[in-house]
Amino acid sequence: MSSSSPSxxxxxxxxxxxxxxxxxxxxxxxxxxxxxxxxGHWAAGSIPQGTNNIGELLGLLYAITxxxxxxxxxxxxDSKYAIDTYASWMDGHRRxxxxxxxxxxxxxxDILERLIEARDARRAAGxxxxxxxxxxxxxxxxxxxxxxxxxxxxxxxxxKGEELIWTSLRGLERLDVAAAPPRSAxxxxxx
Numbered sequence: 559m560s561s562s563s564p565s566x567x568x569x570x571x572x573x574x575x576x577x578x579x580x581x582x583x584x585x586x587x588x589x590x591x592x593x594x595x596x597x598g599h600w601a602a603g604s605i606p607q608g609t610n611n612i613g614e615l616l617g618l619l620y621a622i623t624x625x626x627x628x629x630x631x632x633x634x635x636d637s638k639y640a641i642d643t644y645a646s647w648m649d650g651h652r653r654x655x656x657x658x659x660x661x662x663x664x665x666x667x668d669i670l671e672r673l674i675e676a677r678d679a680r681r682a683a684g685x686x687x688x689x690x691x692x693x694x695x696x697x698x699x700x701x702x703x704x705x706x707x708x709x710x711x712x713x714x715x716x717x718k719g720e721e722l723i724w725t726s727l728r729g730l731e732r733l734d735v736a737a738a739p740p741r742s743a744x745x746x747x748x749x
Contacts, residue, residue, distance in 0.1 A: 573630040576621045577693070577701035580613020580637065581709035583717050590712025591616035593624070593633075594704040598732030601725035602708040604716035613709055614640040615669045622676045622688055624727060631688045636695030636702055645690055648674055700738050707739040 575596040582589040589608030594600040601620055605612065614637035621633050635641055648670045651657075656664045664670065677687065693699045695706065715722060726732045733739075 572628075573632065574625055574628040575632045575634065575701070576625065577634040577699070577705040578614070578617030578621050578637075578640070579635070579695070579702060579705035579709040580610050580615070580617050580640075581706065581713040582608060582610040582613055583713050585610050588713050588716030589613045590709040590714075590716055591620065592705045592708030592712060593617050593621035594701050594708060594733060594735065595625075596701065596735065598735045599726045600704070600708055600730075600733055601723065601727065602712040603723040604712040604720050606716050606719050606721055608716070611637075611639055612666055612669065613713070615643065615666055615673070617705065617709065618644060619669060619673050619676060620723075622673070622680070624725070626676075626679065626683075629685055632691060633688055634691045634693045634699070634701060636693055636699075636706075638692060641690045641692055643670065644673055644677070644688075698738070700735060703738040704733055704735055 576593050578591070578593045580589065580591045586607060586609045589605045589610065589612055590602060591613040592600065592602035601624055603616060603620070614635065618633060618635060618640045622631065625631050651664045651670060652674065656667050658664055680687065693702050695702060724730055
């Protein structure tokens with residue numbers, strides 16, 4: 559585990575692993591996103607109307623922007639869509655004027671533009687690109703399980719019409735990521 563506390567304002571740290579996830583109650587519907595770091599720091603947000611893909615992309619975006627000073631940022635995601643979008647597709651979408659090969663507008667353009675900005679800011683700061691690792695969801699991967707728990711919880715707030723962001727980087731308690739989150743009857747809702 560990294561001994562440094564991740565935040566945009568802290569001194570640069572060498573390596574940090576964070577897992578991301580998104581959740582949606584219905585698709586589209588109330589959605590949530592989250593990232594959880596190897597040291598228990600976390601952030602989550604609720605979107606009253608979104609999709610699972612929006613949640614996945616926002617989890618990735620905030621994982622990157624909340625750790626802008628981490629030299630080797632490793633993001634683990636169970637979403638091939640989010641990984642492929644960041645690693646392969648978003649620059650092509652921009653080159654083609656934000657239209658698909660079928661000449662339709664690219665979905666989630668606003669988030670993709672923010673992801674490009676975050677990536678380009680890392681490059682301008684002389685930092686290497688984010689390392690993306692695909693992990694299987696719901697397979698016992700502890701950080702992914704915590705990210706899922708936070709994203710599902712955020713989607714439940716979204717279902718109440720709340721649009722909020724919560725984070726341990728601004729005073730909320732860190733998670734104990736030594737073990738997976740406790741299971742509850744509602745923790746699989748919305749999938």
